[in-house]
Amino acid sequence: MERDVLLIAHSDWRQGRLGPLLTAKGYRVTWCSPALGECLPPRHDGYAATILLGGAMSANDSESQPYLRREIDWIERHIAGGHPFLGICLGAQLLARALGAGVAPHPEGLQEIGYYPIHPTAAGEGLIPTDLQVYHWHREGFDLPRGTELLARGDLFPHQAYRLGSKIYGLQFHPEVTMEVAAAWIESTSDLHERPGAQSAEQQMAAGAIHDGALHDWFSGFLDRWLAPEQRQAGNAA
Numbered sequence: 534m535e536r537d538v539l540l541i542a543h544s545d546w547r548q549g550r551l552g553p554l555l556t557a558k559g560y561r562v563t564w565c566s567p568a569l570g571e572c573l574p575p576r577h578d579g580y581a582a583t584i585l586l587g588g589a590m591s592a593n594d595s596e597s598q599p600y601l602r603r604e605i606d607w608i609e610r611h612i613a614g615g616h617p618f619l620g621i622c623l624g625a626q627l628l629a630r631a632l633g634a635g636v637a638p639h640p641e642g643l644q645e646i647g648y649y650p651i652h653p654t655a656a657g658e659g660l661i662p663t664d665l666q667v668y669h670w671h672r673e674g675f676d677l678p679r680g681t682e683l684l685a686r687g688d689l690f691p692h693q694a695y696r697l698g699s700k701i702y703g704l705q706f707h708p709e710v711t712m713e714v715a716a717a718w719i720e721s722t723s724d725l726h727e728r729p730g731a732q733s734a735e736q737q738m739a740a741g742a743i744h745d746g747a748l749h750d751w752f753s754g755f756l757d758r759w760l761a762p763e764q765r766q767a768g769n770a771a
Contacts, residue, residue, distance in 0.1 A: 537561045538760075539580045541604070543568045543588025543623060548717075551584065551709035554753055558760070567600040573607050582617035582700075582760055585624030587707060591673060592626035592636040605631045617700040617759060622671055625695075625703030632678035632697065639730070643689055645669035646725070647732030648740035651693045651706065657684030660758075661694065665751055666744040667706035668715060672728075674705065689730060702759065708752035712741040 538560045540551070545566070552562050560581065565571050568588065577583060585608070595602040608631035612618050620628035626636045648668055653661040661684060674690035677683050678697070685694040693705045710718075719725060719734045726733065732740070 537563055537580050539563050539565060539574065539577070539583045541573070541583065541585045541624070542566045543586060543590065545569065548711075549709040549714050550711050550749060550752065551586075554756060558756065560760070567604055568598075573603065577611055577616050580616075582619065583611060584619045584621065585627060586709070587622030587624060587670070590623065592623060592630050592675075593673075595630070601627070612697070612701050615698055615700055618702070619759065620703040621709065622669075622705060622707055625705055626673060626675045628701070628703045629675035629678050629695075632681065634676040634678040636673050636675045638673050639689060641729075643730035644672040644728045645687070645689050645705075645730060646671075646728060647737045648744050649687060649689070649706075651685040651687050653685050654683050656682040656696070657694065660755070661685045662747075662751065665747065666740065667693075667708060667748055668710045668741075669706050670710075670718060671705065675703070700759065708748055708755070711749075712738065712745050715741060 536559060538555050540562055542564060543566065555562055563580070565573060567573055568590075585604070590598060590601065592601070595605060604627055608618070608628055612631070618628070620626070630636060646669060648666045650664070650666050651661065653663060675692055677692050677695060681695045681697045683692060683695050687693040687705070690705060695703050715737055719737060725731055
């Protein structure tokens, strides 16, 4: 059984809970960052799954940032066979672009930065708890791609989680972000108080103290379910 997971990053930020969780579950992690000039592997053979992370750029920057166009084209080829794929924030938006859906800012210019609740749909029941509060840091959202299932809605951005088949997921939020990472992002952002819709640093830290543990446990369980060998086989057979 493949025990390597490919993590595609858009910066040299590689902290958070994702790598440690995968390592604790017995997986080896291979990092790749096309934004830093690294080449995507030509094939996904040998990887148990691929996770495409977030970034400060827009999924609509593919004309000015050629590496994003290459990522979108690579995603199209990568998911054609049902290979396990998870897109997080920008990764979910790039997946949506690869599936033919649009990505755009909130119509009122609002941003989601901080801890906000998401609401499972009928398709998301059993996967996403009704009381889950998750961490966000984004100003754009995506349309629901044709042929996918909406798994969770949000109050500001309606599309928060979706699935294509059994093994391809997009999450608008950041389950990999710990309170320490959130604090570092806040510290590096000088205009947080000017971003409409964003929670203050104090609000985020207070919410994190309440919700971070549950988010960690949910994400760990999600990874177990997503990476389960029998689920991979079902996805490949679909």
